Amino acid sequence: MTTTPMVEAIGVCKSYAGVEVLKGVSLTVNRGEVTCLIGPSGSGKSTLLRCINHLEKHDAGKLLVDGNLVGYELRNGRMYERNDKQICSERSQIGMVFQRFNLFQHLTVLENVIIGQVKVKGVAADKATARARELLTRVGLEAKEKNYPSQLSGGQQQRVAIARALAMDPKLMLFDEPTSALDPELVGEVLDVMKDLAKSGMTMIVVTHEMGFAREVADTLYFLDRGVIEESGDPRSVLSAPKSERLRNFLSKVL
Amino acid sequence: MATNGDDTIEVVPVRHAGRWVGSAVALLFIAMLVHTLFSKVPTGQRACHVVNGIKTCHPIVAWRFGWNVVFHYFGASEILRGLVITLELTVLSMLIGIVLGIFLAIMRLSHSRLLSGAAWSYTWFFRGTPVYVQLLFWGYFAILYPVLTIGLPFLHVTFLHLDANSVFSPFRAAMVALGLNEAAYMSEIARSGLISVDEGQIEAATSLGMTHAQTLRLVILPQAMRVIIPPTGNEVISMLKTTSLAVVVSLTELLGAAANIYGSNYQIMPLLIVASLWYLIATTILSIGQFYVERHFAKGALRTPPPTPMQRLSEDLKGIGSKFRTRRGASESGVRP
Numbered sequence: 001m002t003t004t005p006m007v008e009a010i011g012v013c014k015s016y017a018g019v020e021v022l023k024g025v026s027l028t029v030n031r032g033e034v035t036c037l038i039g040p041s042g043s044g045k046s047t048l049l050r051c052i053n054h055l056e057k058h059d060a061g062k063l064l065v066d067g068n069l070v071g072y073e074l075r076n077g078r079m080y081e082r083n084d085k086q087i088c089s090e091r092s093q094i095g096m097v098f099q100r101f102n103l104f105q106h107l108t109v110l111e112n113v114i115i116g117q118v119k120v121k122g123v124a125a126d127k128a129t130a131r132a133r134e135l136l137t138r139v140g141l142e143a144k145e146k147n148y149p150s151q152l153s154g155g156q157q158q159r160v161a162i163a164r165a166l167a168m169d170p171k172l173m174l175f176d177e178p179t180s181a182l183d184p185e186l187v188g189e190v191l192d193v194m195k196d197l198a199k200s201g202m203t204m205i206v207v208t209h210e211m212g213f214a215r216e217v218a219d220t221l222y223f224l225d226r227g228v229i230e231e232s233g234d235p236r237s238v239l240s241a242p243k244s245e246r247l248r249n250f251l252s253k254v255l
Numbered sequence: 256m257a258t259n260g261d262d263t264i265e266v267v268p269v270r271h272a273g274r275w276v277g278s279a280v281a282l283l284f285i286a287m288l289v290h291t292l293f294s295k296v297p298t299g300q301r302a303c304h305v306v307n308g309i310k311t312c313h314p315i316v317a318w319r320f321g322w323n324v325v326f327h328y329f330g331a332s333e334i335l336r337g338l339v340i341t342l343e344l345t346v347l348s349m350l351i352g353i354v355l356g357i358f359l360a361i362m363r364l365s366h367s368r369l370l371s372g373a374a375w376s377y378t379w380f381f382r383g384t385p386v387y388v389q390l391l392f393w394g395y396f397a398i399l400y401p402v403l404t405i406g407l408p409f410l411h412v413t414f415l416h417l418d419a420n421s422v423f424s425p426f427r428a429a430m431v432a433l434g435l436n437e438a439a440y441m442s443e444i445a446r447s448g449l450i451s452v453d454e455g456q457i458e459a460a461t462s463l464g465m466t467h468a469q470t471l472r473l474v475i476l477p478q479a480m481r482v483i484i485p486p487t488g489n490e491v492i493s494m495l496k497t498t499s500l501a502v503v504v505s506l507t508e509l510l511g512a513a514a515n516i517y518g519s520n521y522q523i524m525p526l527l528i529v530a531s532l533w534y535l536i537a538t539t540i541l542s543i544g545q546f547y548v549e550r551h552f553a554k555g556a557l558r559t560p561p562p563t564p565m566q567r568l569s570e571d572l573k574g575i576g577s578k579f580r581t582r583r584g585a586s587e588s589g590v591r592p
Contacts (some may be wrong), residue, residue, distance in 0.1 A: 005430045053462055055458060055462065066446065076393060082393075084466060084467070085466070087463065088464045088466050089464060090464075091461065091462055091463070091464045092463060093464075094462070094466025095462075096459075096462035098455060098459065100455050102453075102455035102456060102458060102459035103459070104458070104459065104474055104478075105461075105478060105556060106455065106477045106478050106552075106554055106555045106556070107555065108555070115473065116463035116464065119465065119469055119473060120463055120464040120465055120469075121464075129402075148554065148555035149555065150555060161459075164463070165462075166462075168464070202390070228564060240515065
């Protein structure tokens with residue numbers, strides 16, 4: 001068992017068209033831990049998440065996943081950009097769940113969970129189908145496998161999206177506001193699946209506005225504001241005794 | 256308010272006077288059209304015959320639209336051969352158009368300025384010049400390049416010499432001309448389909464570890480097809496009729512075959528009708544085909560796919576049955592207090 005953290009960010013910066021979204025963010029996520037990122041919109045939470053699986057390129061700083069630089073390789077003291085194939089293989093080991101589910105609309109629920117296994121990992125079709133059914137049972141949707149995403153509720157779609165990500169056997173799961181697009185009564189079913197996943201020992205980074213979930217499940221909580229980490233630590237102490245003015249302000253608005 | 260026993264409202268519907276007048280006028284025009292289509296006119300000739308030494312004459316009349324001639328040539332072998340060439344030309348040039356069009360659309364959306372610029376220029380040129388001119392260009396291509404050579408560019412290494420005149424037969428010239436022209440239009444149709452797919456779909460595919468090519472092939476194109484198919488159906492029907500221009504490269508397709516016949520017997524109108532009827536039959540079959548292709552690619556986009564005409568028919572039949580049943584049921588419930 002190695003002791004390298006699953007994710008390590010050191011002074012990560014990112015700008016879009018001259019606007020600095022991340023201004024030197026550093027964080028550490030240990031294996032098997034659940035990390036929650038909270039903060040107002042535009043604070044850079046989603047951008048940080050997207051940098052971790054290289055959906056966005058960071059401009060400065062160091063970002064390591066499982067001990068490897070994301071998107072780059074260090075050889076003889078120089079940074080080499082990784083080629084598409086290597087980046088794809090890195091991404092396939094990191095599951096991502098989106099705010100708007102992004103299930104493939106033209107595929108059935110079962111096909112959504114199979115396609116990555118077969119086309120990216122090269123798993124045989126029958127094995128992939130068996131694994132997909134097992135995961136759909138785990139998220140409680142085994143009866144919906146023949147349905148198309150448009151025929152499901154938001155909560156059901158998000159649970160399929162989690163199953164689709166899990167089908168790749170990821171070492172790390174990223175959740176980008178997974179319950180923000182859901183009707184309030186559907187939030188619980190998605191959070192339950194995520195709690196289950198946390199209990200099973202999955203390393204998770206969750207961008208969320210669900211303070212109850214953060215308090216209950218997270219091992220570490222980070223509060224981002226204007227591209228920097230304002231506060232971090234044990235969620236219970238951070239949430240009940242916020243030190244900074246900004247976090248107090250933010251919490252008074254969301255709680 | 257008058258009500259039946261079962262609470263349904265009995266309504267006296269509004270009378271629409273304008274609708275009645277409009278219908279009467281339309282009916283009048285339809286009657287005139289049918290009358291003139293099937294009228295007979297004197298040919299100017301007279302038929303005379305002698306009975307018991309008395310000669311009687313009467314003018315000969317014939318269908319104004321020459322329906323007997325239409326009927327005679329409808330299944331003529333020249334016409335059918337022309338029809339086959341028209342259909343072959345339509346299918347092959349549309350295939351070239353669709354495949355090349357999708358490639359151009361992908362190029363157009365590329366991050367490389369050169370690739371997207373090249374695709375844009377292609378569309379600009381082929382859409383900006385008349386298809387008639389393009390047909391003539393490929394028809395007379397052999398004047399520009401009498402001999403086609405295949406080899407390495409700029410190195411004077413050649414593998415193969417071909418006689419351009421035999422390579423560009425009238426059929427192939429028309430196929431290339433119509434296909435390349437169609438690609439310009441198809442690229443815009445394909446591009447509109449590709450950009451209609453939600454960006455989230457691309458992100459989801461990327462985060463699963465799919466390559467650009469896999470994302471395009473497995474996620475974007477299948478969903479873009481839903482947007483691409485209807486205008487492509489339009490293009491196929493349009494192409495079917497545009498093939499008639501191939502007469503200028505001396506290809507005897509459907510209209511050319513009809514023209515050959517009326518060139519010798521001067522029955523111009525009846526033969527134009529023969530050709531038109533075949534065009535109508537072909538477009539009708541294509542429209543039916545389009546319905547089923549659209550339905551296939553609509554998978555998942557609609558919660559309930561639209562019924563096929565056969566399903567609709569059986570629903571209607573069931574509907575009539577249930578109407579009778581409810582009417583009976585209604586009268587029964589009406590008895591209840």
